[in-house]
Every structure is written in C-alpha cells, then in structure tokens.
Amino acid sequence: MHRLFYIMAYVMTLLACAQEAPKSIVQTTVISGHIDHPKAKCVTLSKQGILITTSSVEDGLFYLETSINKPGYYTLSHGALQIQLYLRREFRLNLSFDPEIGLRSIRYQGRGSEANTYLSNFQEFQRLNEPQWADFWSRGEVLLNEQVHRYQIKSEAFVDNYLSKHANLDPNFIATERSRIEYQSANRYLQFGHEHDFVSEFPEQLSEGYYGFLSGLTMEDPDLLVLPAYQEFLYRTLQKYVVDIRANGNEKSKSVLAMDLVRNEIRDPDIKSFLSYRVICKQLQKGKAEEHDLLYKQFRKTCKVGQLLANAKELYDQCETLSQGSIAPFFSVRDITNTEVSLTEFRESVLYIDLWSSWAYDQNHARSYCDTLRNLFKDESIVFLSISLDQSEQIWKEGLRKNKLRGIQLFSPKGMDSKLAQIYFVRDLPRYILIDKKGRIVEAFAPAPSSLELKQKLKMLLNTA
Known part of the structure; x- marks a missing residue:
C-alpha cells in the first residue's frame, strides 16, 4: 500500500479524534498510529490467539480497519511488543509508541483512548506484579490462596487509585474490568484444584470449603462473555x-x-x-x-x-487426521540459519512441539516453563521444539532476541498460512502437540508446559516401549 494512503489515513483518523462522526454511519473500527524505531514491517491485530488483520508499516505509520460486532479485548502486536486493546465498533483509535521503550511509551488519542490508556497502565502493572502461577501448583493450598488473594487486592487497589485520578472512564467498562480481576482469581483457584486432583504426589487434601468461592460467582451472565x-x-x-x-x-x-x-x-x-x-x-x-x-x-x-x-x-x-495413534502428518520448517528441518529427523524421541508467534506471546504464559521441562528431562529421549508462526523471519528473530528464548527454535514460513498450520488445524496460539517415539500422535492439542498433567504424560511415554 502506498505511503500517501498511510499519511492520509493517519491524518483522517486524527481529524476524527477532534470531530466524531455520527454513530449511525460508523460501521467499522479503526486503529492507526505512528511507531518510533519500528522493529518489523507490519503490525497485527489478534483476539485470544486468533489473527484478525494485519497492516504493513511504512515510514512508521500503520492503519488497521476491521468490523467488530461486540466490544472485546484484542492484542496489537509489533515485533515482540504486545499491546492489549479494548475495542468497540465506533472506536477511532490513534496511538503512538516506541518498541525500544515498551509499554510506557504508548500514547492514545481519539475515541476509545480513555479505556485503552487505562489498559496499557494495567498491563504494565501486571507485568511487574503478577506471580508465575505455575510455581505454586505443587506448593500447597495455603500458599496458593495467599498469593491469589494478595494479587487480587493489589489489582483492585490499582483500579481504585487510577479512577481517583481519571473520573471520565466508562463505568460499564470499569465494571467489566473489576469482573475480569475477580474471575482471573477464580481461575487460579480452579486450576490449582485441577492440578491437585490430577497429581497424586500432593501431601495434603484440599480443605473442605476450598470451592466455597464459587457460591459468589455466576455461570449465567452473557455480558461477561466479552472477557477471556x-x-x-x-x-x-x-x-x-x-x-x-x-x-x-x-x-x-x-x-x-x-x-x-x-x-x-x-x-x-x-x-x-x-x-x-x-x-x-x-x-x-x-x-x-x-x-x-x-x-x-x-x-x-x-x-x-x-x-x-x-x-x-x-x-x-x-x-480423523489428528486422531490419537495416527502417524503425525509430515512437515518441514527452518532453523536460525535457514536450514530445512523436518519432522522425520526426530524419530526415536518423544516430541513436544510448542507453536507460537510474537502476536500471541505472553511473558506470563506457559512458555517460560519450557526451560524447566528441558532441565527436568535433559537426560531423556525427549525433544522440545518451539516453532514460530510469525508473518516474517525478521519478526521471529526479534521475538527470540527480546524474549531470550532458548532451546530448539524454528520458523514456519507463511505463518498461519503454512502447511504446518493447515494440516494440524492451527486456528489459535499458543498450541502444543505431543508425538511418541514411533512418530504417532499422542495429543494433537496437548497440555501447556506449565501443566503438571504434561509431566505425567511425558514420564508415561518414556516408560512405553
């Protein structure tokens, strides 16, 4: 797309910030902006690991336009930087940022700027304060409860403090944000309960009233479906x-x-x-x-x-193609030197594949636990592969550098349009695949690296001839 179009689109969005069009004629959502020191040739918009749309970056400018039926949470990605966005159909959002500085550099203008300025501040708070939850799955109920409660209190205090300085936020949006904090805490309790039930080595039983928190929550509020x-x-x-x-x-x-x-x-x-x-x-x-x-x-x-x-x-x-016990469909990818690497090179080893991309990367997600798994099984015949489905090799390498990813790192050209993504039915990320020593699928949708369930499955496969 020509540079002139980006400049005109950028200017028109800025003008819309000052004079908003009648809601009746607004059909799409627009996100545009300027990037200081661009690290990649495009920006992407995704929702819960599903790619929505992309825009190339020319002279630091980008322009995204998409249809949004209901308000929701999205991720804008550029290189290894991820920005959480809250979008509605009528938003005309303009932002500027510098990837070298990160989240602290983001500035918003236009319709939707208030909510998204809050989100960028909360995202930075989260980056600095959220515990690595998987560290607590095997450390007992009392310690887990303390951590969840402490983090929820800190999160609620952040919201209250922010509101005291920014009274113009949409009360419905803030109510949704408070619900997000509450249900995130509930998920940590539920996840601990699941891990506890699965792993028999726990020295203690869950207390009798452990699931009492469920009585104050609901499974019948469709308005909250906007929240992951x-x-x-x-x-x-x-x-x-x-x-x-x-x-x-x-x-x-x-x-x-x-x-x-x-x-x-x-x-x-x-x-x-x-x-x-x-x-x-x-x-x-x-x-x-x-x-x-x-x-x-x-x-x-x-x-x-x-x-x-x-x-x-x-x-x-x-x-049927991905059934347990069927031969894993063949694919080939590229390593950091652009050498072809194929699935057949890893026969005779249990294979755990982590499919990811910079636009679906979460520093607090399970990927950080891959290192722990590698160390745990370093003397065993298990190979851990991390395969990027980024749009370009440049974005992949920037993600490797910024996030300091280790282990066997590979790249699948064409990303979500690649043969690998098609034959393994990859529609969202991250995604994990488990293959046995004979090249047969164990699970085409395997547990995440942070799951204690995965450790049990890997041990079982090692003991299987």
Missing part, C-alpha cells in the same frame, strides 16, 4: 462439576457428562452455545472416538451461533 477470563471460568467450572459427578460413581465419559450439564443445567442460550462448542471441540481434538458423532449431533441442537457451528464442522471434518 470469564470464558475460562465457565469451562473450568464445568470440568470441576464433571469430576464431582464421576467421583460419585457415574461412569459416563467426561465429554458426555459435560454436554449433558450444558444442555440441562445452563439456561442462557449464549452461554449454552459457548460451552457446548468448547465441549465438542475438546472431544474432536482427541480424534475419532465412538461417541463423538452423538456429541456432535447434540452440539448442533444446542449451539445457536453460526460461526461456532461452522468452526466445529471444520474440525469435525478433519478430526
């Missing part, structure tokens, strides 16, 4: 109830029980659609199974959201 934290809470809570039912002697599979709960206990149609979609995807990700045809029919009767129905059908049509 609420979506995670819904599915984790559903899993918890399934575990309880099976503990009482019900022998139905987890997927069947989960779908039954969604169909019979959830009242809100949007929540029903979301949870039934998560259940069927989890089942189909395991490949061909005796019960998945029945579950798929139940899902289609329960879900009322067209896009979710279409996504599930695509996975349904491909699930």
Whole structure:
C-alpha cells in the first residue's frame, strides 16, 4: 500500500479524534498510529490467539480497519511488543509508541483512548506484579490462596487509585474490568484444584470449603462473555462439576457428562452455545472416538451461533487426521540459519512441539516453563521444539532476541498460512502437540508446559516401549 494512503489515513483518523462522526454511519473500527524505531514491517491485530488483520508499516505509520460486532479485548502486536486493546465498533483509535521503550511509551488519542490508556497502565502493572502461577501448583493450598488473594487486592487497589485520578472512564467498562480481576482469581483457584486432583504426589487434601468461592460467582451472565477470563471460568467450572459427578460413581465419559450439564443445567442460550462448542471441540481434538458423532449431533441442537457451528464442522471434518495413534502428518520448517528441518529427523524421541508467534506471546504464559521441562528431562529421549508462526523471519528473530528464548527454535514460513498450520488445524496460539517415539500422535492439542498433567504424560511415554 502506498505511503500517501498511510499519511492520509493517519491524518483522517486524527481529524476524527477532534470531530466524531455520527454513530449511525460508523460501521467499522479503526486503529492507526505512528511507531518510533519500528522493529518489523507490519503490525497485527489478534483476539485470544486468533489473527484478525494485519497492516504493513511504512515510514512508521500503520492503519488497521476491521468490523467488530461486540466490544472485546484484542492484542496489537509489533515485533515482540504486545499491546492489549479494548475495542468497540465506533472506536477511532490513534496511538503512538516506541518498541525500544515498551509499554510506557504508548500514547492514545481519539475515541476509545480513555479505556485503552487505562489498559496499557494495567498491563504494565501486571507485568511487574503478577506471580508465575505455575510455581505454586505443587506448593500447597495455603500458599496458593495467599498469593491469589494478595494479587487480587493489589489489582483492585490499582483500579481504585487510577479512577481517583481519571473520573471520565466508562463505568460499564470499569465494571467489566473489576469482573475480569475477580474471575482471573477464580481461575487460579480452579486450576490449582485441577492440578491437585490430577497429581497424586500432593501431601495434603484440599480443605473442605476450598470451592466455597464459587457460591459468589455466576455461570449465567452473557455480558461477561466479552472477557477471556470469564470464558475460562465457565469451562473450568464445568470440568470441576464433571469430576464431582464421576467421583460419585457415574461412569459416563467426561465429554458426555459435560454436554449433558450444558444442555440441562445452563439456561442462557449464549452461554449454552459457548460451552457446548468448547465441549465438542475438546472431544474432536482427541480424534475419532465412538461417541463423538452423538456429541456432535447434540452440539448442533444446542449451539445457536453460526460461526461456532461452522468452526466445529471444520474440525469435525478433519478430526480423523489428528486422531490419537495416527502417524503425525509430515512437515518441514527452518532453523536460525535457514536450514530445512523436518519432522522425520526426530524419530526415536518423544516430541513436544510448542507453536507460537510474537502476536500471541505472553511473558506470563506457559512458555517460560519450557526451560524447566528441558532441565527436568535433559537426560531423556525427549525433544522440545518451539516453532514460530510469525508473518516474517525478521519478526521471529526479534521475538527470540527480546524474549531470550532458548532451546530448539524454528520458523514456519507463511505463518498461519503454512502447511504446518493447515494440516494440524492451527486456528489459535499458543498450541502444543505431543508425538511418541514411533512418530504417532499422542495429543494433537496437548497440555501447556506449565501443566503438571504434561509431566505425567511425558514420564508415561518414556516408560512405553
């Protein structure tokens, strides 16, 4: 796209900051801006690991325009820098930033600037204060509770302090942010409970009232579906109830029980659609199974959201390729010297693949635990591969440098359009794949490196001939 267009688009967005168009004629959301010291040739906009749109960067200028039906949280990425955004259909957001300085350099103008200035400040607070939660999964309930409570109090204090200095923030947005903090805390409790139930080495049982926090939360608020934290809470809570039912002697599979709960206990149609979609995807990700045809029919009767129905059908049509025990589809990628590396080079070893990109990278996410896994299994026949699906080799190398990533680092040219992304049904990131010594798929959607469940699976595979 020509430089003149970027300049004109940039100027028009700035003008819109001063004189907003009537809401009735606004159909799209615009994000434009200027980058000091650009580190890559493009910027990307993604949502929960799914790429939405991209823009090239010319003379430091970029321009993104997209359709947004409902308010939501997005990630703007440039090189290794990630910026959280809150976007609505009528926003005309202009921002400037310097990747060499980071989040502290961000400045917003235009419609939507108030909410996003808050978010950039909270993101910096989070970077400096959020614990590495996986460090606490095996350290006991009391210590975990202390850490979750302390971080929630600090987060709420940050919101209160910010509001005392910026009274013009949309109260509905702030209410959503307070809910985000609350449900993020709930997710940490639920995740600890899951890890505790899975790993038998824990020296203590969960206290009798451990799950009491659930009584003050709801699974029937469709307005909160805008929050990734609420979506995670819904599915984790559903899993918890399934575990309880099976503990009482019900022998139905987890997927069947989960779908039954969604169909019979959830009242809100949007929540029903979301949870039934998560259940069927989890089942189909395991490949061909005796019960998945029945579950798929139940899902289609329960879900009322067209896009979710279409996504599930695509996975349904491909699930046999990625079934457990099938030969892992062949692919080749490139290393840091641009040498081709193929899947067949790692036969006779258990293979754990981490698919990621700079636009879906989270410093507090599980990737930092790959180093721990490598050290734990350094004398075993396990290979850990990190494969970038970035748009360009330049962005990948910048991400390696800035985030100081170690181990075997590889790059898949064409990113999300690559053969690797297509044959392994990669629609969001990060994504993990586990392959056994004979080149057969163990899990095409494997647990994250921070999961204690993964450690158990790796130990089991090493003991399998």
